[in-house]
Amino acid sequence: MTTTRLLEMKDLTVRFATYGGNVQAVRGISFHMNEGECLAMVGESGCGKSVTAQTIMGLTPSPPATISGEIFFRETNLLKLGRKKLQALCGSKISMIFQDPMTYLNPTMTVGKQLEEVLQEHTRLSKRERLEKIRKTFDLVGIPNPEKRIKEYPHEFSGGMRQRVLIAMAVLCGPELIIADEPTTALDVTIQAQVLELLKSLREKLHTSVLLITHDLGVVANMADRILVVYAGKVVESGDADAIFHSPAHPYTKALLASAPSASWQSKQNLVSMGGTPPDLFSPPVGCGFSPRCDYAMKICREKHPPLLKAEEGHLGACWLLHERCRALTNSQGFFPKEALS
Amino acid sequence: MISQDILIEAKNLKKYFSLDKSHTLKAVDDISLCIHTGETLGLVGESGCGKSTAGRTLVNLYSPTGGSVIYRGKDTARLDKRELREFTREAQMIFQDPYASLNPRMTVGDTISEGIDIYRLASGKARLQRVQELLEMVGLRKEHTDRYPYEFSGGQRQRIGIARALAVNPKLIVCDEPTSALDVSIQAQVVNLLNRLQKELGLTYLFISHDLNMVKYISDRVAVMYLGVIVEIAPSEDLYSHPEHPYTKALLSAVPVADPRKERQRQRILLEGDVPSPVNPPRGCRFQDRCSFAETRCNEEQPTLKERGKGHWTACHIF
Numbered sequence: 001m002t003t004t005r006l007l008e009m010k011d012l013t014v015r016f017a018t019y020g021g022n023v024q025a026v027r028g029i030s031f032h033m034n035e036g037e038c039l040a041m042v043g044e045s046g047c048g049k050s051v052t053a054q055t056i057m058g059l060t061p062s063p064p065a066t067i068s069g070e071i072f073f074r075e076t077n078l079l080k081l082g083r084k085k086l087q088a089l090c091g092s093k094i095s096m097i098f099q100d101p102m103t104y105l106n107p108t109m110t111v112g113k114q115l116e117e118v119l120q121e122h123t124r125l126s127k128r129e130r131l132e133k134i135r136k137t138f139d140l141v142g143i144p145n146p147e148k149r150i151k152e153y154p155h156e157f158s159g160g161m162r163q164r165v166l167i168a169m170a171v172l173c174g175p176e177l178i179i180a181d182e183p184t185t186a187l188d189v190t191i192q193a194q195v196l197e198l199l200k201s202l203r204e205k206l207h208t209s210v211l212l213i214t215h216d217l218g219v220v221a222n223m224a225d226r227i228l229v230v231y232a233g234k235v236v237e238s239g240d241a242d243a244i245f246h247s248p249a250h251p252y253t254k255a256l257l258a259s260a261p262s263a264s265w266q267s268k269q270n271l272v273s274m275g276g277t278p279p280d281l282f283s284p285p286v287g288c289g290f291s292p293r294c295d296y297a298m299k300i301c302r303e304k305h306p307p308l309l310k311a312e313e314g315h316l317g318a319c320w321l322l323h324e325r326c327r328a329l330t331n332s333q334g335f336f337p338k339e340a341l342s
Numbered sequence: 343m344i345s346q347d348i349l350i351e352a353k354n355l356k357k358y359f360s361l362d363k364s365h366t367l368k369a370v371d372d373i374s375l376c377i378h379t380g381e382t383l384g385l386v387g388e389s390g391c392g393k394s395t396a397g398r399t400l401v402n403l404y405s406p407t408g409g410s411v412i413y414r415g416k417d418t419a420r421l422d423k424r425e426l427r428e429f430t431r432e433a434q435m436i437f438q439d440p441y442a443s444l445n446p447r448m449t450v451g452d453t454i455s456e457g458i459d460i461y462r463l464a465s466g467k468a469r470l471q472r473v474q475e476l477l478e479m480v481g482l483r484k485e486h487t488d489r490y491p492y493e494f495s496g497g498q499r500q501r502i503g504i505a506r507a508l509a510v511n512p513k514l515i516v517c518d519e520p521t522s523a524l525d526v527s528i529q530a531q532v533v534n535l536l537n538r539l540q541k542e543l544g545l546t547y548l549f550i551s552h553d554l555n556m557v558k559y560i561s562d563r564v565a566v567m568y569l570g571v572i573v574e575i576a577p578s579e580d581l582y583s584h585p586e587h588p589y590t591k592a593l594l595s596a597v598p599v600a601d602p603r604k605e606r607q608r609q610r611i612l613l614e615g616d617v618p619s620p621v622n623p624p625r626g627c628r629f630q631d632r633c634s635f636a637e638t639r640c641n642e643e644q645p646t647l648k649e650r651g652k653g654h655w656t657a658c659h660i661f
Contacts, residue, residue: 044525158616159389188388188552190613193596197612215526218598221605241602259530260555260600273530277495 005074006177006209007033007056012069014051014060021282025051027233028069033177033209040212040224040241042256044278048233049213053179055079056211057096058086073177092122092173099182101162105154111165112150115172122173137168140205142198160191164198171202179211184219196222217260221245229253232279232289235308239315249317252290288319296321349546350400350433350514351376354409357392357399367621369395371570372409374647377514382540382547384561384578386554386593388617392570393550397516400548401433402426431461434512438519440499444491450477450502451487457510476505481535497528504535508543516548521556533560554597558582563653566590569628570620572647576654586656589629627659635660 014026026048033039043049054060056071056078071078073094078086090096098104106114112134119130131150138146141164154162163183170178180199184192200223203210212223220227220241227244229237229252237250248254258272276293279285285292291301300320309322320326357370369392377383387393398404400411402418411418413429421429437443444453454473458464464472474484480501491499500520507515517536521529537560539545551557557564558578565575566587574587585591592611599605613632624630627640639659647655 044527160616188617189554189596190388190592191616192598193610193612196598197610216598217526217600221600221602222598224602245600245602256526257600260526273534274527275531277497277528278525 003034005032005072006035006037007211008070008072009052009056010070010072012052012055012071013067014048014055015066017064017066024233024281024284026055027281027284029230029233029235030069031228031235031238033211035176036207036209038203038210038212038223038225039228040214040220040226041228041230042214042217042220043230044215046278046281047230048281049230050181052230053096053181053211053213056179057090057094058083088122091118093175094177094179095170095173095175097163097166097170097178097180097183100186101159101166102154104166105162107154110151110153111157115150115165115169118169118172133172134168137172140171140202141165141168142194143168159187160194163187163191163195167195167198167202171206171208174206175208177209177211179213181213182215183212185214185216192219199223217245217257229256232284233281234289234305234318236290236319237315237317238308239311239317243312243315247312247315249311249315249322250290250319251294251296251321253317255293345379347379348376348412349379349381349414351412352396352400352409353412355396355399355406355411356408357395357404358407361621365621368570368623369620370399371620371623373567373570373572374409375565375572375575377546377548379513379546380540380544381563382549382561384557384564385548385550385567386552386557386564387567388552388593390617390620391567392620393567394518396567397435397518397548397550401435401514401516402430403435427461431457431510432513434507434510434515436500436503436507436515436517436520439523440496440503441491441523443503444499446491449488449490450482450494453491453502454506454509457506461510463510472509476509479508479539480505481531495528496524497531500524500532501535504532504539508539512545514546514548516550518550519552520549522551522553529556536560554582554594566593569617569623571628571644572657573629574654574656574658575647576651576656580651580654584651584654586650586654586661587629587658588633588635588660592632627657 010030012026012029016023016025029052041049051060055067058078060067067079115134116130119125119133125133134150135146138149143149143161143164157165184195187195196219214220224241227239227241228235229250231252237244237253244253248257255274259274274293279289287302288305291297294301298320306318306320308316308318311317311322352373352375355370355373359367359369361367373396385393385396395404399406418429451473454476455469458469458472473487477484477486482498482501494502521532524532533556540547549557549560561578563575564578564581565572568589574581574590582594585594592613595611615632618624618631626642627645630636630640645657645659647657649655
């Protein structure tokens with residue numbers, strides 16, 4: 001398989017000026033995506049994952065946002081692109097699926113009309129061709145009875161079907177990259193399973209890359225090739241899905257995996273819980289953002305933010321424990337025994 | 343410890359909401375269940391299946407359309423004023439959304455002590471002391487008494503909601519999706535707190551949630567609801583290891599597992615379509631049009647709960 005770079009983000013920072021001060025939502029995120037890949041960005045609310053995605057699409061207006069860094073889509077730097085050119089690219093080559101389908105569909109317009117708008121904007125198809133294309137896309141995403149459904153309004157669709165409409169809208173122009181921002185969070189488990197299955201099959205059929213943003217580790221396990229774990233506006237770990245789930249390198253990832261209840265658990269057993277809360281991004285900590293909650297925190301963790309260090313081949317973690325001077329001391333699980341620190 | 347005596351029981355409980363002259367929404371349509379003292383009963387189902395309505399009807403936030411709620415052997419509809427007051431004190435609720443369920447214009451202290459005042463449980467210094475004690479019990483600090491809800495994070499607000507429920511010395515707490523608005527790392531904190539409080543205070547919980555893993559973990563027994571009826575009820579380990587109802591099976595197989603290797607091997611039962619509207623639920627079995635095993639009998643007759651194993655009840659004609 002040839003690996004062509006599709007998207008590359010270099011040291012992106014996004015700050016918002018608010019009445020309460022500057023929020024540093026994204027504090028230097030770098031990653032890349034290859035063609036055909038599904039990359040998942042995992043993190044808790046407020047960690048900056050959605051802002052990162054919206055910045056790719058040019059959806060963070062500046063002001064109030066201050067953006068620095070570079071985002072390359074193939075050879076073009078999206079942050080330097082003029083508004084017109086960016087708009088031509090977004091919606092056709094790059095498209096987005098949002099969390100809550102009801103808020104992103106216009107309730108006063110028929111679904112067909114809203115899909116047609118996308119085609120009017122990005123293609124030169126005639127009215128008949130447009131309708132034909134919409135019908136075909138409805139078939140593709142599994143909306144039965146397209147003839148009738150095109151003329152209906154969003155409120156006549158159920159939650160799962162609405163999400164399918166958004167997905168149809170996203171794949172209408174044959175995108176190379178789909179950004180799915182919490183695509184199943186608003187849905188019930190049985191519907192979530194349907195939508196995930198659909199996204200997977202679309203990825204195979206259309207050979208698109210997917211940037212999946214979610215807080216649900218289960219969803220990620222099902223879809224992603226590679227995973228980025230984001231905490232307090234920074235990438236704390238990146239690597240193959242298997243590596244992240246089976247040998248997590250960062251204490252945050254470890255704790256996150258341990259605190260999600262899994263089906264294999266005995267009932268009434270105490271959940272492993274992380275103490276504390278994520279840091280306030282109005283005044284982010286100087287050192288590692290996770291250090292106040294980390295069982296393994298050392299002096300350096302509070303003073304200096306660790307760079308992304310190599311845990312294994314292709315598996316990086318931003319943790320001082322992975323530093324070569326520290327590694328000699330860590331135990332077989334890759335972690336300091338707690339006693340050694342006190 | 344779970345005792346044998348039943349604390350609260352729902353008998354053929356129904357709650358309908360009339361939409362207009364010809365349409366009624368049957369949110370809860372004839373459910374029967376009991377909760378033993380000291381037990382946690384989990385109630386799971388997808389959105390719109392009536393689980394929250396069932397919980398609210400149980401603690402008298404809604405008055406039932408039909409059937410009855412029996413609390414400590416007495417029908418709650420026939421309680422006199424004093425007994426009813428006692429019942430509403432002993433049956434408390436924790437709500438889903440920690441942002442919407444706290445009054446933004448009331449301090450934490452006022453929010454928590456509202457119940458104390460209404461039931462005249464303490465006053466003056468003792469009242470303040472009780473509030474501070476409650477705050478510490480749920481893992482907050484007593485300095486938080488005079489703060490307002492906006493100063494707290496989601497997890498902390500949920501703790502305030504829990505303290506408010508505990509303020510009136512309840513016996514039964516209906517937890518309506520207490521963790522679904524919270525982040526994974528915070529969910530575990532809240533659930534551990536609920537478990538600890540149950541042990542310390544001998545509470546009985548009805549734990550309503552759509553998160554099957556969470557329910558399994560916290561509950562002794564689990565009831566599965568679909569479109570206003572209970573389709574299966576069983577001890578939690580049993581339900582998860584040997585689900586019987588086709589809906590329960592599908593529901594369990596739809597839950598994503600945080601393990602890529604297991605996910606790849608997993609056989610999913612994918613349900614077709616959506617949950618039908620509770621305004622005109624299908625005749626016969628509610629699940630028939632999404633069930634791959636449905637027979638003609640399922641269309642004609644609504645299955646009732648039958649005991650298959652020890653304490654394992656299923657409402658299905660086929661299994």
